[in-house]
Amino acid sequence: MQIYSFDFGPLNANMYVVSVSKGFFIIDPSCDPDKVLKIFDSGNADEYCIYDDFNQNIDFSVDKVLALVATHGHFDHIAYLNQWHKVTNKPVFIHADEKICLSDSSYNVSDLFGMPVKYDVPSEDIFNLERIDLSDSQVKIIHTPGHSDGSCVIVLNDKLMFTGDTLFSGSAGRTDFINGSYVKLHKSLQVLKELFKENDYSIFSGHGPSSFSMIELAQNPFLA
Numbered sequence: 001m002q003i004y005s006f007d008f009g010p011l012n013a014n015m016y017v018v019s020v021s022k023g024f025f026i027i028d029p030s031c032d033p034d035k036v037l038k039i040f041d042s043g044n045a046d047e048y049c050i051y052d053d054f055n056q057n058i059d060f061s062v063d064k065v066l067a068l069v070a071t072h073g074h075f076d077h078i079a080y081l082n083q084w085h086k087v088t089n090k091p092v093f094i095h096a097d098e099k100i101c102l103s104d105s106s107y108n109v110s111d112l113f114g115m116p117v118k119y120d121v122p123s124e125d126i127f128n129l130e131r132i133d134l135s136d137s138q139v140k141i142i143h144t145p146g147h148s149d150g151s152c153v154i155v156l157n158d159k160l161m162f163t164g165d166t167l168f169s170g171s172a173g174r175t176d177f178i179n180g181s182y183v184k185l186h187k188s189l190q191v192l193k194e195l196f197k198e199n200d201y202s203i204f205s206g207h208g209p210s211s212f213s214m215i216e217l218a219q220n221p222f223l224a
Contacts, residue, residue, distance in 0.1 A: 001137065001156070002058060003051035003204065006031045006039075010113075011076040013206055016162060019054065020137045023064040027154060027162050028077040028206060029084040029092075033062070050210055051160070051202065062087045067129060068121075070094040071164025071206060072151040073101025074177070075110035081119045091122040093129050095143065095150030097179075109177050126152055144192070146185020147173030153192065161201040161213070167192060169203070169211040172222035193223045 002019040009015060009030035016027040017036070039045050040060040065088040070078050073094060078101075081092055094102075101108035102123060105116035129139045140155040144166040151173070154162040165173035166188055175182045195201070196213035203211040216223055 001051070001160070002049060002054050003160070004045060004048045005050045005204070005210075006036055006048055007207075008032075008035065009076065009079045010115075011207070013076040013079070014204070014208075016204060017060065018156070019058050019060075020066075020134050020156075022134055022137075023066040024060065025067055025069055026065060026084055026088075027069045028071055028164065029068050029081050030077050030079045032080055033083050033087050037062070050204075065090055066132060066134075068092045069126065069129065069154060070098065071154065071162060071166075072148045073098035073108050074148065074165070075101075075105075075108040075113075075115075075117055077164065077206060078102075078108070078119060079117075081121050085121040091124045092119075093124050093126045095126050095152050097145075097150030098148065099123055099150075101148075107178055112177075129154070142191065142195075144185075144188035146175060146181055146183075146188045148177065149179040149184075151188075155201070158199060159201055161203050163192075163203055163205045165206040167203065167216065167220070167222070168205045168207060169209050169216070170220055171208075172220070173206075189222055193217065196223070 004017040006015045013030040015030045018025040102119040105111040110117045142153040147165045201213040
């Protein structure tokens with residue numbers, strides 16, 4: 001498995017290209033696909049690789065994209081969803097509580113930043129990702145409301161965790177947007193805390209650097 005991270009979309013949200021044996025996941029499609037494709041075509045993608053247990057070069061192609069995935073529906077995380085759907089013809093896997101973000105700029109909070117946008121893309125329930133046959137890979141979805149009602153954490157092979165804006169390195173997501181709740185976020189973080197006590201995870205968040213669960217347990221005040 002290989003993970004590539006790009007953060008040149010709005011508000012520097014992290015978009016992840018995840019390579020598995022049968023193809024690729026695009027997690028939080030926040031960056032321009034034309035720019036991402038040029039990076040892979042130029043042979044410079046290694047600069048963006050943050051995890052690699054393949055030890056081999058990959059041939060990225062939009063034809064091999066298995067799914068577009070959104071940890072939640074805020075515009076900075078799905079900024080280029082329309083464009084990624086156009087080039088891949090794939091729906092977006094998103095929690096049912098976040099589907100309103102596709103059609104309502106107040107819920108995807110783009111109107112708060114003076115750039116209201118909507119997304120004309122078919123969607124599937126994010127839990128359907130768990131049913132995709134990946135041979136040597138396994139997907140698990142954890143619903144973690146708080147930053148938004150339908151925020152989710154995506155876990156691959158019980159060791160790689162994409163936390164969106166639920167958990168950051170040394171911090172956690174804000175709760176002052178529509179459908180945000182500190183009480184719900186606290187409960188969600190406690191769920192993650194218990195998982196971190198049982199297993200070690202590499203943490204890939206929606207903004208900022210990656211981390212490790214053992215570091216977050218020891219240093220993140222929101223997991224106290």
